[in-house]
Amino acid sequence: MVTTGHAADAYDPKSVRASTGSFFATPVVRAAGHADVMEWVEEQRRSGTTVLVVATDEDGTVDITDADLTGPVLLLVGNETSGLSQAWRDAADVVVSIPMTGSASSLNAANAATVVLYEARRQRLAKDGVGR
Structure with missing residues (x-):
């Protein structure tokens, strides 16, 4: 973390x-800040490890179930008040949203992270043929 x-x-x-x-x-x-973290991501990429930077946002362009979370992922979760900074949004490879119904437009940070981590685990188990 x-x-x-x-x-x-x-x-x-x-x-x-x-x-x-x-x-x-x-x-x-x-x-x-984000520059230090992204420097580490670029080091990983140069050494052959493809790290996907995934941002969470209620207005994300990709449904969480459509994002490929089976490889190394750096998950970005902002705070409940203002979400992610523009610098983090710009650093992301993909901005995902969690489908919601009802009147709520977003989840708190802990709940959003939980949903994304669960989805990543679900995808990884399915990729390995477990839990079908």
Whole structure:
């Protein structure tokens, strides 16, 4: 997990407690901003690892189920107030949306990330022939 800018503090005791132990099994990195993270992505790409940068947005142009999440993915999730910055949107290879019905137009960041991570797992299991 990478946090940038004015993101929530992953090391805050409330965040650690809310992770129910996952915090200790997941590497957490703090970067100054998108440029540092995208430099790492470009290094990965130059070394032969294709990393797909996927942004989440209620106005995304690709339905989450239509995005190929079976390879290495850098998932971008903005905050509930203003979403992703323009710099992050510009850095994304694809901007996905989560289909919603009813009067709600978006989910909070944690719920949106959960849906995308679930979809990535579903696609990867299907690719491997598991869970059919």
